[in-house]
Amino acid sequence: MQRILVFGSTAPSGFPLVRNALQDYPEAKLVLCVRSPQKLPADIASHPSIVLTEGQLDDTTAIDRALNGVDAVLSALGPSSPKHPKDKTPIADFYAALLGLMRKRGVKRIVLLGTASARDPRDRFAIGFKAMTASVYTLYYPGFNEFRAIGQVFRSEAAKGIEWTMVRVPFLTDGESETYVVGYPGDGKAGTRVSRKAFGKFAVRELKKREWVGEMPAISNP
Numbered sequence: 001m002q003r004i005l006v007f008g009s010t011a012p013s014g015f016p017l018v019r020n021a022l023q024d025y026p027e028a029k030l031v032l033c034v035r036s037p038q039k040l041p042a043d044i045a046s047h048p049s050i051v052l053t054e055g056q057l058d059d060t061t062a063i064d065r066a067l068n069g070v071d072a073v074l075s076a077l078g079p080s081s082p083k084h085p086k087d088k089t090p091i092a093d094f095y096a097a098l099l100g101l102m103r104k105r106g107v108k109r110i111v112l113l114g115t116a117s118a119r120d121p122r123d124r125f126a127i128g129f130k131a132m133t134a135s136v137y138t139l140y141y142p143g144f145n146e147f148r149a150i151g152q153v154f155r156s157e158a159a160k161g162i163e164w165t166m167v168r169v170p171f172l173t174d175g176e177s178e179t180y181v182v183g184y185p186g187d188g189k190a191g192t193r194v195s196r197k198a199f200g201k202f203a204v205r206e207l208k209k210r211e212w213v214g215e216m217p218a219i220s221n222p
């Protein structure tokens with residue numbers, strides 16, 4: 001891996017994603033595509049392997065340029081602002097465009113953050129997950145709608161030929177544990193809380209291990 005393009009690196013979940021990638025791929029350059037560079041912690045912003053590029057998600061020319069020479073993509077993007085639109089899905093639209101650009105450039109691999117608002121056929125009823133998605137639907141519909149739409153993009157023709165893994169996270173915490181379990185809602189393994197550090201660890205491991213290609217595993221702390 002020579003060059004990895006990262007989206008969402010200004011998210012608290014993006015920090016451990018970047019730090020794990022720096023650790024696991026010491027020879028690689030990490031290209032961070034951001035709109036708020038001031039949010040990056042100093043250890044990331046000043047790291048010699050980091051290449052910063054500023055751009056909005058709908059700037060396909062900038063995104064295409066950022067993909068030049070890239071081997072794989074990581075993303076912790078997701079809606080968080082109260083201003084996130086409820087009738088539009090800019091992040092899902094971005095992923096649809098990104099997948100096309102990746103195919104054009106021959107970039108095959110992406111590992112991204114998702115949530116259980118995106119359903120998988122293997123999901124089974126679990127009261128904790130039901131309560132979680134119902135509360136997101138009620139209290140933050142734009143988030144529910146966006147993550148559901150992201151799931152639909154990756155299950156569609158748009159992702160044909162791309163080796164994607166959507167890491168579905170439950171409630172995120174700032175806990176120190178990097179230990180994780182991986183499964184599906186309702187299988188008795190995946191719980192309803194995960195630290196951002198465990199997300200970063202698993203997502204970067206999965207980039208290399210490729211155990212969940214074309215799948216939407218749910219992770220949690222044990």
Ligand SMILES: NC(=O)c1ccc[n+]([C@@H]2O[C@H](COP(=O)([O-])OP(=O)(O)OC[C@H]3O[C@@H](n4cnc5c(N)ncnc54)[C@H](OP(=O)(O)O)[C@@H]3O)[C@@H](O)[C@H]2O)c1
Pocket residue numbers: 007008009010011012013014034035036039056057076077078079080090091113115143169170171172173196
């Ligand atoms: N809190 C929880 O328990 C929980 C549970 C499950 C999932 N989630 C979701 O998981 C994701 C990550 O959460 P987090 O707390 O680590 O980070 P966060 O603060 O929600 O960060 C979201 C990231 O996405 C970027 N982003 C959002 N909308 C964008 C847009 N329209 N254009 C460009 N960039 C955009 C943000 O960029 P900027 O920094 O420039 O804003 C930031 O890098 C979020 O979507 C969150 O809703 C949260």
